[in-house]
Amino acid sequence: MESDADRLDGVTLSGVNDRHKVGEENMGRLSWITWLYIAAIVAAAAAILSLAPTGSRSLDFWVTYAVLALLFLICESTPTALARQSSWSPSSAATLAAVVLIGSTGAAMVGAVAVLSVRRRVPAAERLFNGAMYAVAGYAAGLTYATLGGRPMMATSHLLGALSGTAFHLHVSGMFAGMLEPFAAAAVVHVLVNHGLLWAMLMLDRHGRAAAQRTTPGSSLPGLLACDLGFAALGLVIAALWPVIGPFAAAIVLVPLFVARWAMGQFAEQQRAHQATLAALCQAVETKDYYTRGHSERVSRGAGMIARQIGMRSDRAEAVRFAGMLHDVGKLGVPTRVLQKDGPLTEEEFAAIQLHPMRGLEIVREIGFLNEALTGIMHHHERMDGRGYPMGFAADEIPEFARIIAVADAFDSMTSTRAYRKAVRIADAVAELRKGAGSQFDPKIVDAFIGALDREGWHMQEPARPRGDEIFTSQDHDDPTSPLRVVEVV
Amino acid sequence: MTGRTPEQRWLAWQSVDSGRLMLFGVASALVVVGLAGTAPHVRYPDIAIAFGLFIAFGELLRLSLPGGREGAPIAMTAAFAYAMAVKVAHDDKVLYLHTPILQVIAVTAVGMSLGALPHIAAGRQAGLTAMSARLVSVACVATVFRTIVRAEPLAAHWVADLAVMAVMVALGWLIETLICAIIRADDLRARYVVTLSDELAVQWRLGLASGMSAIITVFGAEVMGIAELAVFAGPLLVIQFAFRRYASIRATYLQTVRALAQVTEVGGYVETGHSLRVTRLALAVGRELGMPETDLLDLEYAALMHDIGQLSLVEPIPGGATVLVPHADAHRIADLGAEVIRRTGLLDTVADLVRCQWLPYHGGHREPPLGSRIIRAANALDDLVVGSADRDRITAALARLRADTASEYDPEVIEALAVVADRLPVSRL
Numbered sequence: 001m002e003s004d005a006d007r008l009d010g011v012t013l014s015g016v017n018d019r020h021k022v023g024e025e026n027m028g029r030l031s032w033i034t035w036l037y038i039a040a041i042v043a044a045a046a047a048i049l050s051l052a053p054t055g056s057r058s059l060d061f062w063v064t065y066a067v068l069a070l071l072f073l074i075c076e077s078t079p080t081a082l083a084r085q086s087s088w089s090p091s092s093a094a095t096l097a098a099v100v101l102i103g104s105t106g107a108a109m110v111g112a113v114a115v116l117s118v119r120r121r122v123p124a125a126e127r128l129f130n131g132a133m134y135a136v137a138g139y140a141a142g143l144t145y146a147t148l149g150g151r152p153m154m155a156t157s158h159l160l161g162a163l164s165g166t167a168f169h170l171h172v173s174g175m176f177a178g179m180l181e182p183f184a185a186a187a188v189v190h191v192l193v194n195h196g197l198l199w200a201m202l203m204l205d206r207h208g209r210a211a212a213q214r215t216t217p218g219s220s221l222p223g224l225l226a227c228d229l230g231f232a233a234l235g236l237v238i239a240a241l242w243p244v245i246g247p248f249a250a251a252i253v254l255v256p257l258f259v260a261r262w263a264m265g266q267f268a269e270q271q272r273a274h275q276a277t278l279a280a281l282c283q284a285v286e287t288k289d290y291y292t293r294g295h296s297e298r299v300s301r302g303a304g305m306i307a308r309q310i311g312m313r314s315d316r317a318e319a320v321r322f323a324g325m326l327h328d329v330g331k332l333g334v335p336t337r338v339l340q341k342d343g344p345l346t347e348e349e350f351a352a353i354q355l356h357p358m359r360g361l362e363i364v365r366e367i368g369f370l371n372e373a374l375t376g377i378m379h380h381h382e383r384m385d386g387r388g389y390p391m392g393f394a395a396d397e398i399p400e401f402a403r404i405i406a407v408a409d410a411f412d413s414m415t416s417t418r419a420y421r422k423a424v425r426i427a428d429a430v431a432e433l434r435k436g437a438g439s440q441f442d443p444k445i446v447d448a449f450i451g452a453l454d455r456e457g458w459h460m461q462e463p464a465r466p467r468g469d470e471i472f473t474s475q476d477h478d479d480p481t482s483p484l485r486v487v488e489v490v
Numbered sequence: 491m492t493g494r495t496p497e498q499r500w501l502a503w504q505s506v507d508s509g510r511l512m513l514f515g516v517a518s519a520l521v522v523v524g525l526a527g528t529a530p531h532v533r534y535p536d537i538a539i540a541f542g543l544f545i546a547f548g549e550l551l552r553l554s555l556p557g558g559r560e561g562a563p564i565a566m567t568a569a570f571a572y573a574m575a576v577k578v579a580h581d582d583k584v585l586y587l588h589t590p591i592l593q594v595i596a597v598t599a600v601g602m603s604l605g606a607l608p609h610i611a612a613g614r615q616a617g618l619t620a621m622s623a624r625l626v627s628v629a630c631v632a633t634v635f636r637t638i639v640r641a642e643p644l645a646a647h648w649v650a651d652l653a654v655m656a657v658m659v660a661l662g663w664l665i666e667t668l669i670c671a672i673i674r675a676d677d678l679r680a681r682y683v684v685t686l687s688d689e690l691a692v693q694w695r696l697g698l699a700s701g702m703s704a705i706i707t708v709f710g711a712e713v714m715g716i717a718e719l720a721v722f723a724g725p726l727l728v729i730q731f732a733f734r735r736y737a738s739i740r741a742t743y744l745q746t747v748r749a750l751a752q753v754t755e756v757g758g759y760v761e762t763g764h765s766l767r768v769t770r771l772a773l774a775v776g777r778e779l780g781m782p783e784t785d786l787l788d789l790e791y792a793a794l795m796h797d798i799g800q801l802s803l804v805e806p807i808p809g810g811a812t813v814l815v816p817h818a819d820a821h822r823i824a825d826l827g828a829e830v831i832r833r834t835g836l837l838d839t840v841a842d843l844v845r846c847q848w849l850p851y852h853g854g855h856r857e858p859p860l861g862s863r864i865i866r867a868a869n870a871l872d873d874l875v876v877g878s879a880d881r882d883r884i885t886a887a888l889a890r891l892r893a894d895t896a897s898e899y900d901p902e903v904i905e906a907l908a909v910v911a912d913r914l915p916v917s918r919l
Contacts, residue, residue: 090728180718227731233724237706240713240721245648252706256725259699263732270739277746280833284753284801332801333756363756367745 104142549605
């Protein structure tokens with residue numbers, strides 16, 4: 001079971017990647033240039049904080065600061081799947097409220113609190129970087145707000161007034177007229193600085209770069225932008241309610257935040273369950289033949305490598321990985337005795353095998369999100385010269401997904417051990433692919449795959465160790481080195 | 491999704507039952523009275539238009555929730571806020587709104603209809619039932635709140651205001667939930683108490699969030715003025731996004747499990763449509779027995795996958811009818827199936843239901859869970875009648891199952907199965 005869990009983890013098909021983790025895993029081996037970068041950001045933050053005029057702070061300032069800093073800390077310390085996915089975290093609401101209520105230095109001070117985040121397993125260097133990054137972002141947002149004429153609301157008596165219950169709105173009302181534009185600009189600047197600094201950090205770090213490529217906001221990007229907008233709006237809501245209900249404004253916005261967090265948690269859980277179920281679907285296929293264990297997953301990985309190499313859009317790349325994972329699901333519709341037959345196949349048996357892409361389509365057609373992946377599953381045995389099955393498509397008629405999967409499928413089939421032969425060496429398999437380029441495979445895809453192999457390498461499957469009670473196949477339909485033998489019709 | 495077949499339309503018409511008719515009646519009466527009372531003299535038309543647009547926007551961003559529910563949290567927020575807004579900043583001074591109750595109702599109705607138009611144009615369902623429930627709830631809140639305020643103007647302290655408004659949104663939410671639960675109990679032929687507790691469990695988080703947002707909007711309107719109202723939709727946009735993703739992944743998940751269930755059919759292990767028919771029967775029996783929604787979801791997954799263990803057989807059982815195979819084999823199949831499901835890591839309850847589906851009701855070392863007993867009975871019935879709607883055949887099959895109730899089947903489940911089978915054809919189960 002342990003190994004199963006590991007395997008499932010490896011099949012992260014969609015992008016719930018934790019960018020913070022990049023730091024967690026690799027902090028020990030950061031390059032000197034990354035360290036320099038961190039030092040520079042920290043120095044900038046320190047300069048901003050030390051330049052702040054001290055001494056002249058009123059009690060109100062400190063109370064407001066304390067409440068907002070606490071809010072920031074709560075948001076930062078309870079990351080949601082949503083926040084983890086792309087470091088967009090609701091904490092920006094606290095910073096942006098600070099921009100309006102206690103000015104740019106105050107916002108920087110609120111952001112710096114990220115250093116104290118109570119999340120476990122965050123290394124010191126990353127804490128420091130996060131704190132400095134949020135401080136710089138908060139300061140930049142504050143400057144933007146002030147430059148564009150946004151009025152600070154550092155009034156002295158708001159807090160005490162709100163607590164004593166005296167209505168303040170009489171002179172507060174209308175205060176917000178004309179502050180929407182500066183605030184929107186400040187929010188945009190905050191997002192840009194935050195993401196820019198983080199992105200630069202990831203780009204400097206080799207491991208981070210790989211992780212950033214794996215991260216696929218893809219189709220959910222508009223939704224994430226809506227979230228950003230929502231978090232920014234929360235900041236304005238806090239600032240607006242402050243004169244009326246005081247620090248309670250910070251507490252009241254926590255309710256919607258936690259409801260959103262619950263929904264995102266549910267989403268993450270369902271997504272995990274969903275991926276595990278897809279994996280189970282594949283394992284169900286693989287119970288039929290011990291030696292094809294892990295085949296679906298490796299084809300999925302290979303298809304993903306090709307997709308990255310040819311620069312496919314991230315949501316399509318994800319779809320092609322799903323297609324790779326499910327490409328042989330139709331084998332379930334082929335009688336086991338045909339799959340495991342020793343010796344040449346009769347015409348009917350061969351026809352049954354040729355039907356498996358259609359069977360696969362039949363099974364997964366109802367799964368709504370697969371869309372384009374379906375074409376990959378249906379046509380992965382077409383050949384460029386038109387002699388494949390089930391439709392006999394040629395060249396450009398074959399969908400791109402199917403051409404990608406055909407290459408990954410053939411390669412893994414060759415490089416894994418089968419009951420009837422040992423694994424072919426990678427170099428020989430590559431030679432075989434080159435030989436088939438043009439006739440069986442799309443040459444462009446073959447080139448892309450070989451390029452990706454050079455770059456990323458290939459995890460060979462360790463030879464499967466049979467338990468002794470399996471029935472072995474003596475041939476395999478997707479193995480180009482030993483095509484299926486069919487009885488000659490006399 | 492767009493075109494509905496005549497049969498579906500007929501079924502939709504069939505589902506307009508007495509509860510719905512009464513709801514539609516109340517809602518249309520509210521619309522008529524509201525419009526008639528408001529049309530001669532609209533107070534603060536610009537504020538009414540702003541809130542109306544806000545409500546329309548919320549109705550446009552409707553949300554489908556798990557379990558075929560529908561919600562419009564942003565529309566509810568806007569409508570509650572309009573019902574409760576007393577002071578609004580306007581051109582550097584504060585306006586004291588004395589919005590008549592009828593105007594609240596009229597603005598809500600118009601806003602909702604405007605927001606629903608694009609849905610209708612896109613061929614989606616108009617969602618009249620849910621909209622009517624929302625309108626009734628808003629009308630109740632407006633009536634109670636405006637009556638209170640007229641008698642006793644809101645206190646100067648915000649804590650008192652907050653308390654009054656919190657009670658109001660809670661009341662509004664309760665009314666909407668009650669109406670939805672009644673309608674749902676009718677639709678699903680489930681018990682009212684069960685649907686009510688399901689509804690409360692599913693909706694309270696969203697209700698809390700939209701109620702809080704309504705209160706925030708009321709407070710904010712005092713400070714920010716009407717043009718900036720849209721800002722208060724911000725937090726709700728985040729929630730909306732989160733819930734949308736949650737609902738869509740849940741739908742996808744169900745589709746994947748259905749695909750997994752179909753695997754046995756495509757592989758020729760069981761009759762085509764067997765899993766789906768057993769699932770429909772099992773769900774109907776589960777409702778008949780008053781199972782809550784969370785258990786029903788587990789039951790649905792388990793029923794869909796109850797035959798998955800057959801995949802490990804080299805040769806299919808003739809006809810796939812597991813009711814006819816020896817007990818030992820049936821056990822082994824169930825265990826293998828449970829193993830496949832357990833590998834998904836998150837469906838332990840479901841795996842358990844599948845594993846226990848062959849335990850006899852009496853005489854085993856432990857009593858199988860209710861879900862397993864239901865799947866067992868539904869599976870047996872479908873194996874015997876194979877989807878036929880022939881009354882005699884069903885009666886004969888039920889008689890055979892009844893004969894075994896002493897040891898094999900749970901008599902209560904079999905009786906519920908008989909009630910459900912009486913409602914065949916399955917399309918309306």
